[in-house]
Amino acid sequence: MPRALLTWIGGRLLGAAATVVAASVLIYGCLRLVPGDPVLALTAGRRLSPEQIEAVRQASGLDQSLVRGYLDWMGGALRLDLGLSLHYRTEVSSLLADRVAVSVPLILYSAVLAVLLGCTLALVSAVRGGAVDRAASVLAAVATATPPFVAAVVLLSVFAVGLGWFPATGAGSGFWDRWWHLTLPATAMAVAAFGVLARVGAAAFSEELGRDHVTVARGRGIGGFALLRDHVVRNALAPLVTVIGVLTATLFVGTAVVETAFGLEGVGSLLVGSVSRRDLPVVQGVSLVAVVVFVAVNTLVDLALPLIDPRVRTGAVR
Amino acid sequence: MSAAEHGPDDVLTVRGLRMEAGPPGSPVPLLDGVDLRVGRGETVGLVGESGSGKSLTARAALGLFPAGARVSGAVTAAGTEVIGADRAALRGLRRHRVSMVFQDPRAAVNPVRRVGDHLTEALRARGVPRREARDRALDLLERVGIRDPRTAVRRFPHEFSGGMLQRVVIAGALSTGPDLILADEPTTALDVTTQAEVIALLDSLRRERGTGMLFVTHDLDLAAAICDRVHVMYAGRIVEETTGAELLSAPAHPYTRALVAASPSLHGDRGAPVPVAGRPRSLAEAPSGCSFRDRCPAADDACAAAVPAVRRHGGAAVACLRPAAVAL
Amino acid sequence: MTVDLTAVRGRSFRARRPWGLWAAVAFLAAAALAGLCAPLVAPQAPGATDLMNSLAPPGTPGHPLGTDSTGRDVLSRVLYGARLSLLAPLGVVLLASLLGITLGLTAARLGGWADIVVSRGMDVVFAFPGLLLAMLVVAVFGPGVVAPVCALAVSYTPFIGRLVRNAAVQEGARPYPEAYRVMGFGGLWVTVRHLLPNIAPMLIAQGTLSFGYALVDLAALSYLGLGVRPPAADWGSMISQSQSAILQGAPWGALVPGLAVLGTVVSLIVVGGHIGGSIVKKGERT
Numbered sequence: 001m002p003r004a005l006l007t008w009i010g011g012r013l014l015g016a017a018a019t020v021v022a023a024s025v026l027i028y029g030c031l032r033l034v035p036g037d038p039v040l041a042l043t044a045g046r047r048l049s050p051e052q053i054e055a056v057r058q059a060s061g062l063d064q065s066l067v068r069g070y071l072d073w074m075g076g077a078l079r080l081d082l083g084l085s086l087h088y089r090t091e092v093s094s095l096l097a098d099r100v101a102v103s104v105p106l107i108l109y110s111a112v113l114a115v116l117l118g119c120t121l122a123l124v125s126a127v128r129g130g131a132v133d134r135a136a137s138v139l140a141a142v143a144t145a146t147p148p149f150v151a152a153v154v155l156l157s158v159f160a161v162g163l164g165w166f167p168a169t170g171a172g173s174g175f176w177d178r179w180w181h182l183t184l185p186a187t188a189m190a191v192a193a194f195g196v197l198a199r200v201g202a203a204a205f206s207e208e209l210g211r212d213h214v215t216v217a218r219g220r221g222i223g224g225f226a227l228l229r230d231h232v233v234r235n236a237l238a239p240l241v242t243v244i245g246v247l248t249a250t251l252f253v254g255t256a257v258v259e260t261a262f263g264l265e266g267v268g269s270l271l272v273g274s275v276s277r278r279d280l281p282v283v284q285g286v287s288l289v290a291v292v293v294f295v296a297v298n299t300l301v302d303l304a305l306p307l308i309d310p311r312v313r314t315g316a317v318r
Numbered sequence: 319m320s321a322a323e324h325g326p327d328d329v330l331t332v333r334g335l336r337m338e339a340g341p342p343g344s345p346v347p348l349l350d351g352v353d354l355r356v357g358r359g360e361t362v363g364l365v366g367e368s369g370s371g372k373s374l375t376a377r378a379a380l381g382l383f384p385a386g387a388r389v390s391g392a393v394t395a396a397g398t399e400v401i402g403a404d405r406a407a408l409r410g411l412r413r414h415r416v417s418m419v420f421q422d423p424r425a426a427v428n429p430v431r432r433v434g435d436h437l438t439e440a441l442r443a444r445g446v447p448r449r450e451a452r453d454r455a456l457d458l459l460e461r462v463g464i465r466d467p468r469t470a471v472r473r474f475p476h477e478f479s480g481g482m483l484q485r486v487v488i489a490g491a492l493s494t495g496p497d498l499i500l501a502d503e504p505t506t507a508l509d510v511t512t513q514a515e516v517i518a519l520l521d522s523l524r525r526e527r528g529t530g531m532l533f534v535t536h537d538l539d540l541a542a543a544i545c546d547r548v549h550v551m552y553a554g555r556i557v558e559e560t561t562g563a564e565l566l567s568a569p570a571h572p573y574t575r576a577l578v579a580a581s582p583s584l585h586g587d588r589g590a591p592v593p594v595a596g597r598p599r600s601l602a603e604a605p606s607g608c609s610f611r612d613r614c615p616a617a618d619d620a621c622a623a624a625v626p627a628v629r630r631h632g633g634a635a636v637a638c639l640r641p642a643a644v645a646l
Numbered sequence: 647m648t649v650d651l652t653a654v655r656g657r658s659f660r661a662r663r664p665w666g667l668w669a670a671v672a673f674l675a676a677a678a679l680a681g682l683c684a685p686l687v688a689p690q691a692p693g694a695t696d697l698m699n700s701l702a703p704p705g706t707p708g709h710p711l712g713t714d715s716t717g718r719d720v721l722s723r724v725l726y727g728a729r730l731s732l733l734a735p736l737g738v739v740l741l742a743s744l745l746g747i748t749l750g751l752t753a754a755r756l757g758g759w760a761d762i763v764v765s766r767g768m769d770v771v772f773a774f775p776g777l778l779l780a781m782l783v784v785a786v787f788g789p790g791v792v793a794p795v796c797a798l799a800v801s802y803t804p805f806i807g808r809l810v811r812n813a814a815v816q817e818g819a820r821p822y823p824e825a826y827r828v829m830g831f832g833g834l835w836v837t838v839r840h841l842l843p844n845i846a847p848m849l850i851a852q853g854t855l856s857f858g859y860a861l862v863d864l865a866a867l868s869y870l871g872l873g874v875r876p877p878a879a880d881w882g883s884m885i886s887q888s889q890s891a892i893l894q895g896a897p898w899g900a901l902v903p904g905l906a907v908l909g910t911v912v913s914l915i916v917v918g919g920h921i922g923g924s925i926v927k928k929g930e931r932t
Contacts, residue, residue, distance in 0.1 A: 019770050022767075149885055154901070157897035230431065237430075256781070275784050276871060311476050
């Protein structure tokens with residue numbers, strides 16, 4: 001690998017690390033922003049003995065300076081130790097580990113739905129044009145504007161209650177049962193991302209379709225599927241992948257809403273419950289994980305762009 | 319016009335090609351009665367200003383019409399009637415018999431795929447095995463003068479200079495062993511020294527393989543130098559057909575004469591260039607009768623009556639009532 | 647729920663006859679009017695319960711859109727709910743614009759380190775989805791509207807800040823601010839008087855879209871029980887209160903406020919896309 005490329009990759013990774021560190025300072029700093037004695041926020045609404053309060057104060061590093069407390073917390077986080085939940089009295093990391101089994105399939109399922117359906121609609125609307133394109137763009141605009149809780153309400157009314165095809169709550173057990181249970185939640189979460197992808201994709205595809213090299217390929221007898229795959233989708237990949245990276249944040253946060261709406265025990269509903277119980281260690285832990293995932297995905301996208309578009313490779317190295 | 323008397327050896331005949339776009343209620347005419355032919359091993363020029371319909375005509379030979387265009391007439395390329403042909407027939411024609419070289423190689427080659435993919439694409443599409451297609455691509459790259467073809471096939475278009483990339487495009491056009499090459503201003507986007515190399519390459523390949531070539535250009539000197547015959551187009555019609563030799567020495571149509579007078583001479587035997595008065599017209603904005611009459615110093619009322627019929631004038635066929643009436 | 651303006655701008659309704667635009671404007675005007683005139687037009691008081699008449703379907707006399715599980719009139723609640731649902735995101739957009747314009751201009755004018763610090767800071771905020779930041783703040787300060795509004799304003803600041811900074815850097819390179827300075831006008835005056843009107847359409851387009859996303863985020867927060875506290879209600883809290891009724895076959899209590907959110911956001915995207923689209927068109931022409 002050329003040296004310049006390595007330098008570029010190193011720079012990207014360093015930038016991502018810096019963003020995560022800054023974000024973690026913000027997440028930890030929130031605790032110190034609490035008006036009055038922060039430990040009261042941590043213990044709000046719970047009847048604790050003075051000894052217990054002192055224990056919480058120590059466990060949260062509130063008896064130490066801001067810097068010391070942050071370093072302890074972050075040091076723990078690097079060892080996957082995110083502290084103890086005030087509510088459950090268990091490790092935040094083990095709480096997360098339990099919930100991931102619902103949230104990760106949910107996010108992946110929803111991402112697959114959004115990407116497959118969004119790109120398909122985009123391709124059809126770019127290739128067909130005319131009335132199909134206009135109808136698709138209206139559909140995409142409405143989907144973009146549909147928040148997951150509205151989608152959840154509609155899906156519940158129609159498919160769970162009205163038609164009774166899918167269950168209204170629960171995550172199910174076993175592969176097929178889980179898949180069946182997660183269909184409505186994943187759809188509710190995917191709607192907005194689907195809309196954004198359909199719009200961005202249609203714009204990107206129709207731009208590529210108008211390029212000379214597509215005409216040239218047609219003129220060489222390349223048609224149908226091969227033309228779309230090698231000259232249209234392949235070339236529109238860069239903007240699409242960038243948008244997909246940004247949309248992961250939407251999906252991650254969407255779990256909070258969708259898991260609450262469908263009564264799923266995942267990371268999102270853990271976050272919501274912990275926020276309302278003001279269980280700060282859990283909130284901080286989940287927030288940190290969310291930011292790390294989001295930054296990681298977008299850094300991967302950044303690093304993947306040169307593989308997708310060779311022109312970026314040269315530009316990046318220069 | 320002599321194009322009508324096509325021989326059995328013709329790789330391209332175009333007869334009475336008309337094309338219009340826009341809604342049927344208010345059609346926009348693009349081409350009107352274009353006739354031309356290209357024989358085996360022959361190089362035929364198609365010259366004219368931008369908007370005259372040269373590229374439309376050339377692309378029509380591949381059945382590449384603008385979206386929504388209505389086309390009539392007859393276009394026979396390598397034995398296939400293109401107008402009204404079904405998808406499979408067009409695909410076969412494009413994959414096996416006719417290739418095109420476009421003006422700007424940067425735009426013509428997919429920038430995100432390797433050069434090797436561009437070269438093998440048409441071959442793979444017609445079922446040539448990967449290995450064989452690759453070998454043929456290496457062979458072609460060598461033939462068009464690209465050093466170290468083995469590394470070249472793995473490189474991306476932006477890593478080539480314009481001239482080198484046009485060689486790649488030409489190799490891609492030759493990959494299918496076509497009977498007819500449509501070269502649409504293949505050298506316009508290149509610098510002068512590269513132009514000469516690319517032209518020489520195209521010409522030698524034509525000689526070697528007996529491929530017919532339709533050469534679209536606005537460069538009269540170039541057309542005169544390499545073409546056996548030249549068609550001059552103006553506003554969607556062919557106004558003159560002449561030999562390459564007589565294009566510069568004995569132009570007949572006032573428009574051709576104006577073009578010759580307007581093009582700077584490389585040899586200093588024509589005097590200072592005189593620009594053609596007025597601006598180029600497309601067929602849609604052309605006047606009735608002879609489309610050139612509003613820019614023609616020799617035009618009178620008779621020119622407005624009808625589109626002039628083609629008549630012989632020396633070695634040329636001219637659509638003009640008074641050929642050679644304008645001083646050079 | 648934050649998407650860059652450029653992502654939405656690509657294909658808007660601008661090429662079409664603008665009936666979609668007018669429908670969107672009419673919907674937004676109606677929503678704003680509903681909020682303003684709620685006491686005049688609402689058939690019932692929004693909090694008036696009528697347990698004898700709970701879950702009445704739409705079309706019931708006196709309850710054109712039905713009632714919820716405690717017999718409150720859905721239409722009246724949606725009309726009153728428009729107030730908080732629209733005012734809070736307006737607060738987000740105004741605050742974010744104030745912050746974004748200030749930071750963007752500061753970064754562009756001072757340049758150097760200030761520019762780097764502001765730009766990197768915006769990148770960090772960018773890594774926080776708005777709803778996540780809002781939840782973090784709620785965890786610290788407790789449920790309510792003010793804290794989430796401030797948190798969302800911070801998280802939308804980068805969109806406006808980057809726009810202003812880039813525009814200011816570009817405009818700064820043009821000759822006319824220099825000409826004004828030569829004529830003795832102060833730098834800040836030049837910027838405020840000339841730069842802001844120039845980028846106003848872009849700011850309005852971004853602000854319109856941010857308004858929509860802020861509305862969704864705030865409604866989501868209320869839906870999760872972390873936003874508006876009863877008896878105050880916005881569309882999000884109405885949906886969450888009526889969700890259990892869906893399983894009893896009475897979806898209107900949740901669907902009506904849901905459609906209000908959807909209609910408002912679609913309209914905002916259409917209007918924002920149109921403003922953004924007309925900028926693009928203008929740019930193409932020049």
